[in-house]
Amino acid sequence: MAEQSLVLPSIAAMRLEPHLPPSPSTSPGKDISPSSEPPFVTLTFATSLDSALSLGPGMRTTLSGLRSKAMTHYLRSRHDAICVGVGTAIADDPGLNCRLAAEAPPLETSPTSDTAGVGALLGLASISTKQSVIDETNGTVTTHQPRPIVIDPKLRWDFTSESKVMKLARAGKGLAPYIITAVPNPPEDKKELLQDLGGKFIILNEPQSFGPNVGSDNRRFDWRTILAAVRNEGLQSIMIEGGGEVINSLLSQENSHLIDSVIITIAPTWLGQGSVFVSPPRNVNANGSSSAVARLTNITYMPLGEDLVLCGNIASQD
Numbered sequence: 518m519a520e521q522s523l524v525l526p527s528i529a530a531m532r533l534e535p536h537l538p539p540s541p542s543t544s545p546g547k548d549i550s551p552s553s554e555p556p557f558v559t560l561t562f563a564t565s566l567d568s569a570l571s572l573g574p575g576m577r578t579t580l581s582g583l584r585s586k587a588m589t590h591y592l593r594s595r596h597d598a599i600c601v602g603v604g605t606a607i608a609d610d611p612g613l614n615c616r617l618a619a620e621a622p623p624l625e626t627s628p629t630s631d632t633a634g635v636g637a638l639l640g641l642a643s644i645s646t647k648q649s650v651i652d653e654t655n656g657t658v659t660t661h662q663p664r665p666i667v668i669d670p671k672l673r674w675d676f677t678s679e680s681k682v683m684k685l686a687r688a689g690k691g692l693a694p695y696i697i698t699a700v701p702n703p704p705e706d707k708k709e710l711l712q713d714l715g716g717k718f719i720i721l722n723e724p725q726s727f728g729p730n731v732g733s734d735n736r737r738f739d740w741r742t743i744l745a746a747v748r749n750e751g752l753q754s755i756m757i758e759g760g761g762e763v764i765n766s767l768l769s770q771e772n773s774h775l776i777d778s779v780i781i782t783i784a785p786t787w788l789g790q791g792s793v794f795v796s797p798p799r800n801v802n803a804n805g806s807s808s809a810v811a812r813l814t815n816i817t818y819m820p821l822g823e824d825l826v827l828c829g830n831i832a833s834q835d
């Protein structure tokens with residue numbers, strides 16, 4: 518079945534702007550050299566009214582309506598990278614590409630104009646988006662595609678050439694993933710498959726720690742190490758989509774300061790008990806009392822179809 522076109526109203530794009538990183542660095546002429554600066558981090562996901570991401574571990578669950586889905590794809594057009602944990606890669610077989618409707622710019626529009634491509638479609642004349650670029654070899658318009666990043670320390674994801682993200686990369690409709698792992702020698706066949714499509718394994722040697730709610734044989738990378746590895750690839754912004762473990766660890770007291778922006782789609786539904794929930798580890802103070810883990814500030818609320826999109830920044834904890 519053909520996918521419906523995803524289009525975001527220009528007013529919604531304008532209201533998102535204060536919550537977004539500068540335009541993606543794969544725009545022609547931009548400096549994408551590695552740097553010690555961390556990337557801009559956007560935490561974004563869709564949740565139910567009972568704070569659930571999916572009906573259960575391993576279950577792909579649609580929460581976003583068409584309009585908020587278009588918003589998520591607009592975010593994908595505005596970040597250099599898109600990140601999920603291996604639990605999500607296995608459960609969802611995700612595409613992790615941008616499928617916003619794109620159309621050719623008017624003849625008089627220059628390739629570097631702010632209104633080119635998707636920007637023209639969205640009517641974004643007054644803001645700098647540049648999420649579409651002109652392919653200089655054949656003059657076609659291509660929407661900016663984010664680089665998928667999968668965190669898979671033990672290489673649990675048995676991807677093949679038929680995995681959705683690989684098929685999209687082969688078709689030129691997305692990018693092949695970079696897989697962050699602790700396995701020093703990944704299997705040659707997987708390595709070749711990735712390399713043929715422009716993806717790769719990123720092997721992290723840094724010591725891993727035991728995270729909260731994590732089994733004793735399952736170590737975790739420090740998020741600062743993950744983000745440094747991403748930035749080392751010249752990727753200046755990353756949207757982190759999930760799943761449950763990834764979101765809960767990022768929202769924890771020790772990591773939430775790494776988040777620059779939070780954009781949450783709230784769907785008017787309850788998924789119920791047994792779901793995968795967003796609920797970070799509790800803060801227990803030195804005297805044994807508890808306090809909120811994190812709170813948003815600089816809020817924007819935006820209805821999109823039947824969903825509500827909530828944007829904000831993590832408030833400082835002092």
Ligand SMILES: NC(=O)C1=CN([C@@H]2O[C@H](COP(=O)(O)OP(=O)(O)OC[C@H]3O[C@@H](n4cnc5c(N)ncnc54)[C@H](O)[C@@H]3O)[C@@H](O)[C@H]2O)C=CC1
Pocket residue numbers: 561562563564569570571572573574575576577578580601602603604605606608609668669670671736737738739740758759760761762763764766793
């Ligand atoms: N509604 C939404 O927006 C989204 C929903 N989901 C749903 O979430 C569910 C998957 O969530 P989870 O099972 O919690 O899996 P997950 O996607 O959070 O992956 C967890 C795994 O990622 C790896 N990992 C994560 N952080 C790591 C770190 N710091 N260092 C090393 N390894 C790390 C570990 O192997 C861990 O077992 C699925 O049902 C999926 O459909 C996923 C993304 C978005």
Ligand SMILES: Nc1nc(O)c(N)c(N[C@@H]2O[C@H](COP(=O)(O)O)[C@@H](O)[C@H]2O)n1
Pocket residue numbers: 562563577578579580581586589601605606609610611612613614681758759782
């Ligand atoms: N924004 C949003 N709304 C939902 O209802 C979702 N289930 C998700 N899931 C995330 O999107 C990924 C799927 O991406 P593709 O459509 O296959 O490109 C999935 O893996 C989750 O990260 N997101």
